[in-house]
Amino acid sequence: xxxxxxxxxxxxxxxxxxxxxxxxxLSHVAMAEGYDVKQSEVHGMAQRxxxxxxxFRFGEKVWSPLCAPGTVDLLMAFEALEGLRYVHWLRPGxxxxxxxxxxxPSPVSAGLAEYPPNIDELIRAAWPNVQCVDAYSLAVQAGTxxxxxxxxxxxxxxxxPFARETWEEVIRKAVPPKTVEVNLAAFRLGVESALSxxxxxxx
Amino acid sequence: MSRKLQEPETxxxxxxxxxxxxxxxxxRGAWEAGVKVAAAYPGTPSTEILETLAGYKDVYCEWAPNxxxxxxxxxxxxxxxxxxxxCMKHVGLNVAADPFFSASYVGVDGxxxxxxxxxxxxxxxxxxxxxxxxxxxxxxxxxxxxxxxxAKEFTLLGYELSERFDTPVLIRTTTRTxxxxxxxxxxxxxxxxxxxxxKRNWSKYTMMPQNAIARHPLIEQRIRDLAEYAEDCPFNRxxxxxxxxxxxxxxxxxxxxxxxxxxxxFLKIGLSYPLPRKLIxxxxxxxxKLYVVEELDPFLEEQVRLMGIQINGGKEMNTxxxxxxxRLIARSLAEAGVPGVNEELLGELRxxxxxxxxxxxxxxxxxxxxxxxxxxxxxxxxxxxxIGCYTMGALPPFNSVHCSTCMGASISMxxxxxxxxxxxxxxxxxxxxxxxxAIIGDSTFYHSGITSLMDVVYNKxxxxxxxxxxxxxxxxxxxxxxxxxxxxxxxxxxxxxxxxLCRALGLKRVTTIDPxxxxxxxxxxxxxxxxxxxxxxxxxxPCVLQYKIRRPPYQVDAELCIGCKRCLQAGCVALNLYTxxxxxxxxxxxxxxxNGCGVCSQLCKENAIIRPESAAEEGSR
Numbered sequence: 001x002x003x004x005x006x007x008x009x010x011x012x013x014x015x016x017x018x019x020x021x022x023x024x025x026l027s028h029v030a031m032a033e034g035y036d037v038k039q040s041e042v043h044g045m046a047q048r049x050x051x052x053x054x055x056f057r058f059g060e061k062v063w064s065p066l067c068a069p070g071t072v073d074l075l076m077a078f079e080a081l082e083g084l085r086y087v088h089w090l091r092p093g094x095x096x097x098x099x100x101x102x103x104x105p106s107p108v109s110a111g112l113a114e115y116p117p118n119i120d121e122l123i124r125a126a127w128p129n130v131q132c133v134d135a136y137s138l139a140v141q142a143g144t145x146x147x148x149x150x151x152x153x154x155x156x157x158x159x160x161p162f163a164r165e166t167w168e169e170v171i172r173k174a175v176p177p178k179t180v181e182v183n184l185a186a187f188r189l190g191v192e193s194a195l196s197x198x199x200x201x202x203x
Numbered sequence: 204m205s206r207k208l209q210e211p212e213t214x215x216x217x218x219x220x221x222x223x224x225x226x227x228x229x230x231r232g233a234w235e236a237g238v239k240v241a242a243a244y245p246g247t248p249s250t251e252i253l254e255t256l257a258g259y260k261d262v263y264c265e266w267a268p269n270x271x272x273x274x275x276x277x278x279x280x281x282x283x284x285x286x287x288x289x290c291m292k293h294v295g296l297n298v299a300a301d302p303f304f305s306a307s308y309v310g311v312d313g314x315x316x317x318x319x320x321x322x323x324x325x326x327x328x329x330x331x332x333x334x335x336x337x338x339x340x341x342x343x344x345x346x347x348x349x350x351x352x353x354a355k356e357f358t359l360l361g362y363e364l365s366e367r368f369d370t371p372v373l374i375r376t377t378t379r380t381x382x383x384x385x386x387x388x389x390x391x392x393x394x395x396x397x398x399x400x401x402k403r404n405w406s407k408y409t410m411m412p413q414n415a416i417a418r419h420p421l422i423e424q425r426i427r428d429l430a431e432y433a434e435d436c437p438f439n440r441x442x443x444x445x446x447x448x449x450x451x452x453x454x455x456x457x458x459x460x461x462x463x464x465x466x467x468x469f470l471k472i473g474l475s476y477p478l479p480r481k482l483i484x485x486x487x488x489x490x491x492k493l494y495v496v497e498e499l500d501p502f503l504e505e506q507v508r509l510m511g512i513q514i515n516g517g518k519e520m521n522t523x524x525x526x527x528x529x530r531l532i533a534r535s536l537a538e539a540g541v542p543g544v545n546e547e548l549l550g551e552l553r554x555x556x557x558x559x560x561x562x563x564x565x566x567x568x569x570x571x572x573x574x575x576x577x578x579x580x581x582x583x584x585x586x587x588x589x590i591g592c593y594t595m596g597a598l599p600p601f602n603s604v605h606c607s608t609c610m611g612a613s614i615s616m617x618x619x620x621x622x623x624x625x626x627x628x629x630x631x632x633x634x635x636x637x638x639x640x641a642i643i644g645d646s647t648f649y650h651s652g653i654t655s656l657m658d659v660v661y662n663k664x665x666x667x668x669x670x671x672x673x674x675x676x677x678x679x680x681x682x683x684x685x686x687x688x689x690x691x692x693x694x695x696x697x698x699x700x701x702x703x704l705c706r707a708l709g710l711k712r713v714t715t716i717d718p719x720x721x722x723x724x725x726x727x728x729x730x731x732x733x734x735x736x737x738x739x740x741x742x743x744x745p746c747v748l749q750y751k752i753r754r755p756p757y758q759v760d761a762e763l764c765i766g767c768k769r770c771l772q773a774g775c776v777a778l779n780l781y782t783x784x785x786x787x788x789x790x791x792x793x794x795x796x797x798n799g800c801g802v803c804s805q806l807c808k809e810n811a812i813i814r815p816e817s818a819a820e821e822g823s824r
Contacts, residue, residue, distance in 0.1 A: 014562065027222050027384060037222060038350070038458075040383035042248075042326045049776055050564035064458040065350070065383035068530040070552045081559060088553040106565035109778050110600040111771040113560035126556060 006059035007160075008067040011041075012086050013052050013078030014103050018149030021174060022076070023054040025153055028170045029162050030058035040065035049106060051082060076156050078135075078149065079103050080119045087126045096127050097156050097194070099148065100134040131155070131197050138189040147179070147186035154190020158198065164191075223387045225380040228351040229290075229318055230255035231387065232358025236314070237395040238262055239285035242273035244650060245679035246292030247327035248381040249320035253290055254682075257691050261392065266682055266691045269610070269650040270295035274302040274317070281306075281315035281371075282408060284398040286362055290318040293334045294609065298651070300337070303371070307341040308418045309408050310369035313395070314362035317343075318374045320381045323498050324526040327378075327678075329590065329609065331525070333500035338373045338476040342422045344429050345373040345476045346438070347454040351385040357438065357473065359390075368425055368432075375475070377498065379455045379526070430477035438473025441486055445543055449490030451483070451503060451514075456527055460496050463533035466543045478506045487512050492541065494520070498527045515539075563598055568777040569754065569798025571673050571718045571744035575642070576601040577772055577802060578724040584640045584732065587620065589613035589652070591644035592678045593671050600774045604642070611651030617641035618655070618664045638732045642669045646676035646684040649699065653708070659737045660709035667731045668739050671718065672701060673746040681749030705739045712738035719744065721805045747798055754799030755815055757792050763811035764789045770803040770812060778803060 009026070013019040020041060027039040041054035055067045069089050075096045077083025083098035090096065107113040116122055124130055138151040150171060157167055168184055175183045223231060229252050233241060241264045243253040257264040267273035270291040277289035291299060296319045306315065319337065322328040338345035346361055348354040354376065361372040406414050433439060445466045452460045453472040461469070470486045472478065487493055492515040495504040504517035520535040521527060533548035566573050576596040579586055580603045588594050588604035589612060597604035606616060617639050624639070643652045648670050659666055676682040683689045688698030705713045712734060716727050724742070731738040745752065756777070766788035771778055777796035783789050792803075792812070804812035 015564070031220075031222055031386065036386065038383060038385045039222070040379060042378060042382060049562070049567065051562040062385075063461040064529050065379055065385065065455065066459070066528055068462070068528055068533075068548055070530070070550060071547060082562070084556050085559055085562075088555045104776055104779060105560050105562035106774060106776055107560050107563070107599060108780075109565075109771070109776045110774045111768050111780055112599055115560065122556070 006057050006062050007074075008072045008091075009056040009074045009076065010067055010072045010086060010089055011054040011056060011076045011078070012082040013099075014082065015049050015052050017052070017078045019052045019054050019078055022078075022149045022153055023056055025150075025167075025170050025174050026056050027058075028174065029166050030056075032166050032170060033162050035059060036062045038062040038065040051085070053086070074156060074159050076152060078152060080123065081105070081115065084116075084119065084123050084126060087123070090127065093129065095129045095131070095159055096123070097131045097133060097152070097159070098123065099136070099152055100132050101136050101148070131194065133190065133193055135190065138193060139186045142185035142189055143182035144179070147183045150175070150183045151186040151190040154187040154192075155194045157187075157191055158194045219389045220386055221389060222384050223351045223355075224251060224382055224384045225348065225351050225354040225376050226251040226320070226382070227255045228354035228387050229358050229374065229376070230259070231389065232355040233288045233316070234259045234262060235355070235390045235392050236359050236362040237286055237393045238288050238362075239313070239395065239398075240277065240280035241265075241288040241290070242267045242276040243290040244268070244270045244273055244295060245676050245682040246270075246295050246320070247679055248322060248376075248378040249290045249292045249295070249318060250679045250682065251381075252288075252318060252320075253691065256288070264691050266684060268685055270299035271302060274299035274306070277315055277317070278302055278306045278309075278371075281311040281313045281365075282309065283312065283401055285313040286395055287313060287315050288318070289315070290320070292328065293319055293321040293332050294328065294330065295319070296334055296337055298610065303337065303343075304341045305410055306371045307343050307422060308410055308415055311365055311371060312402070313398075314365035315371040316358060316361040316365060316374060317371055318376065320376045320378070321499070322378050324378065329607070331499060333502060334373070335375050335475055335502045336500060338375070339502075342426050343371050343373050344368070344474060345375050346473055347375050347475045348380055348473070349453075349455055349457045349471070350380065350383065351387045353438070353473070354380060355387050360438065364429075364432075368429055370425055370429075375454070377455060383455070426477050429474075430480065433474050433477055433479035434481050436474045436479070439479055439482060440469075440471045440473070441482070442469040442471065443489065444468045446489060447491045448541055448543060449486055449493045450496055451486070451493065451507065452496045453503060454498070456496055456498050456532075459527060459529040459532050462529040462545060463548060464536055464541065464544050472503060475503060476506070478503065478510075480510050483507055483510065483512055494536070494539075494541070496521070496527075496532055499523065564595060565598070565774065565776065566592070566595060567748050567798070568775055568796050569747040569752065569800045571742065571746070572596065572671055573773055573775065573800065574718050574721050574724055574802045575669065575671060575742055576603045577806065578721055578728060579603040579640065579642075580772070581725070582728060582732075584638055585620070587613040587617040587639060587641040589641075589643040589647050590678075591647050593642055593644055596642070600772055610647055611643070611655055613641040613643045614652050614655035614666070614668050615658060617666045617668070618659045618662070621664055621666050638667070640667045640669060640728070640732075642671060644677070645670060645672040645674065645686050645701070646682075649685050653704070656705065656710070656739070657708050664737050665735055666737055667728070668737070670701065670739060670741050672741050672743045673749075675746045675749045677746045677749060681746065701741055705741075710737055710739050712736060713741070714738070715741040715743055717744065718742035719800055719802065721802065752798070756794040756797035756799055757801065757804055757812050757814055758794075759790055759792050760811045760813055761789055761791070763809045765809055765811075766790065767809070769808060770806045772806055773803040775803060
């Protein structure tokens, strides 16, 4: 990828899913690779189970901390419904990578609304360039479900122009020392899942 | 600048550049400026400034009970000769306006920087207000950083200006500058001379009329001097490009505008009040068409127009409401026929998916507020809400907060309402629907509920006031306050004795209840609603999120569940309605979400929601 154009990425999910940590890793990886970086998220009320949106942009020189709607290159959704909700932010040709996980929003838990039962179909109907990752299972396979956000990072990493070593170096520093190996394993499983999804598509 | 990172000789530089949020950068700037004292009350999006600064050594930092107190602490420190920082969200400056205006009159000795973090778009606020107006109102200069790098540099400049011009300096951020991260070059701390005695300067620091009258002309002259300085201020920057289009802008909007119309000429304003007249006139002369692009109020625009400088477009091109972004700016410029707009931002947007359930914030599983609102809904009382997590009691399925305005208002507004309502008499039992309850959190009560409660007692009110005491300032992420017994610097301290405080205000009816026990909440509420004198109910249980409380999850006995959905009134994301193999609707409890509070279990009439045996044996809830 040319560094001339600013690369736009949107991360969406639910409070408590580790969107903030993932944004931290992404921005530090981009910085270590020599890019200008801007990253923006709204916290506050979001930690009470609300929607979380984080904007991450890198390039030679980044002016705005926000992606504009319709210009997102890569939408990384930590929860399926939160992927569908922001699909229209993608630019033509942009890519959606979403976690298979479903988390009920509070109106669903209160019996006042229904979680779309056919969410995968709705996503595929809304966007052609989609990859679904079962990040929770990958993380469990790596040792703990709590590393699902890092498995998601692994799954998007082939779409980004950063060296594997840089990713791993930043993850080592970003996660609690005792969990480094588990998180690195989750990252690698995420990478593999993305690569195998890509090769099965082309074959 | 980031490219330099890869040059081999710049190992030191690499260590001196970090990705910081605007808030972290302001904290860093204050530390580098040798700040001695910093005070704040938490408020999104400002909170992390003091949380970050408290992590540096050499700076005394405190959570004040409210922004007015914080401002006075900062002013006192500055008056004594130390550099001071005071931070708040935009509505906090309303609370602190009184000392802020006085600070403008008395000026400083050590530098005083006040940060107002505004929230255009109201991500986490009850209103959106453009606090640049406070600068003009109080005759104080205001700096508007565009990103984290500027946030740090402007903070350093703020201290220089404050001391050079003998004035407090306002730094105005927005959610997008406070909570966006970008690269910041770090510097070293400049140590300030120690303060060993208090200088007396009666005529400057004692604002009785004779002295204030003498100070006022100096304040007006100070602004004229600052306007002169603004002409050469390094942060008012002309960037010439295509001379057909000139854009005057400030803050984070500069970044959006640069992307909306990359080739234009820019006058990027860093010091937004007072503005440099000559610089703007010269810029005007160099471009064919001039536009002012800013978020919320036409603050720059009105100043420019008052200078008699003609512009070709301003606020009428976009909006007074909410946030701007690059796309909105690009479209407004394109509609005005401005050449050079970024085509990529002009395409039609695909429609958003419709009919999706929203994801509003909600009480955490295990939250101590849930049971209170379940009961308030049942009793159908009118509820005066306040500012905190418990405002979410206004949302479905509770729908049990009927008004909420500003910090501390629940108790005083409830008092005012009760003076309109017909008073119950002793021989007529009171219907709870015709009574009202005020509900306020502990931190909000200490912020500005105490005087309201004093008013209720003094003026013979008879309202029921619930203080939901979870021992933290929860909504902003869990900060300490005078009731927690711990300071911002982590030291143990004296905690307010809340029941004793209420009694000292003159309340005779003060009851502490367990907010997880629905029967107890209802019994006490009915008793207090029936009483013809004011009361306080303290619903006391620690915040499960901040105190990391985990209790064993409950389970649903699917045999007993009849799918009546009564438990869903708890509005808890651990509950999940599903259809079983027989096509029957049932509720299950998601074990990874449930925090074992037992509220849903008390709602279930079929005894289908049970505490696991092991937990019951341990005697936990």
